[in-house]
Amino acid sequence: MSRYLDPKADNDWYHHYKIVNVQKPVAEIKDLQLIFVELPKFKTKNYNQKKLQILWLRFMSELDQTTTAVASELLAVPEIKEAVSITEQAAYSPAELDAYDRFWDAVSTEKTLKAGAYAEGKAEGKAETLIQMIKRKFNKSLSKEDEIYVVTKIQQASAEQLTQWVDDVLDAMTLDDLFKMFEKRSSEGESF
Numbered sequence: 001m002s003r004y005l006d007p008k009a010d011n012d013w014y015h016h017y018k019i020v021n022v023q024k025p026v027a028e029i030k031d032l033q034l035i036f037v038e039l040p041k042f043k044t045k046n047y048n049q050k051k052l053q054i055l056w057l058r059f060m061s062e063l064d065q066t067t068t069a070v071a072s073e074l075l076a077v078p079e080i081k082e083a084v085s086i087t088e089q090a091a092y093s094p095a096e097l098d099a100y101d102r103f104w105d106a107v108s109t110e111k112t113l114k115a116g117a118y119a120e121g122k123a124e125g126k127a128e129t130l131i132q133m134i135k136r137k138f139n140k141s142l143s144k145e146d147e148i149y150v151v152t153k154i155q156q157a158s159a160e161q162l163t164q165w166v167d168d169v170l171d172a173m174t175l176d177d178l179f180k181m182f183e184k185r186s187s188e189g190e191s192f
Contacts, residue, residue, distance in 0.1 A: 013041035055080060065091065119159070126162040127154045130169065138175040146175065153182075 015036040021027035039057075044050040055073065059080050063070065075081045092100060134150055135142060142150075157165065164185070172178035 011042075013038040013043075052077065059083060063087065123159045123162065126159065126166070127157070130154055130162055130166055133166065133169045134178070137169060137172075138178070142175060 015038070017034040017036070019029040019032045019034070039053075042053065044053055055077055058071070059074055063084070070084050075084065089097065089100070131151055131154055135147070154162065154165070165182075168178060168181040168185075172181060
């Protein structure tokens with residue numbers, strides 16, 4: 001609501017209270033404050049304020065413990081969406097809150113596993129393509145031993161290595177040239 005209203009302006013409808021110890025007024029509870037808006041005194045100045053006022057009134061009057069779905073127009077306002085989320089979490093029992101946390105942990109874990117599987121699948125596809133390129137380009141001169149050597153090394157390579165090796169296969173004129181490129185990369189610290 002603060003995006004649309006200026007609570008610091010001279011408003012007789014806006015009341016912001018802080019919780020303090022009466023005996024020690026400097027002892028303030030910083031995370032607990034109360035804001036009261038006297039709706040009868042609040043007069044909207046434009047259409048956006050009126051719309052926001054109506055949406056907040058709907059939020060406060062329509063949502064209760066039986067609410068299972070929230071109207072999309074309420075969720076379109078970021079502050080109301082945040083209030084809905086806070087309200088949902090506050091309504092959970094400790095067991096439900098634990099289940100909620102475990103659910104989102106599982107979702108996060110699943111996303112991580114999928115991303116890893118996607119990267120692994122992409123690398124496998126690159127490796128298969130590279131093997132196919134080598135076989136096709138150097139088929140006549142590729143012995144069974146050379147094929148086993150190349151396939152083994154490609155299957156152990158990283159995605160970055162595979163990308164570089166595709167370029168090497170395209171640049172090499174002979175299988176010996178290709179193996180020399182691989183040897184050169186090995187001596188420079190890149191494994192193959």
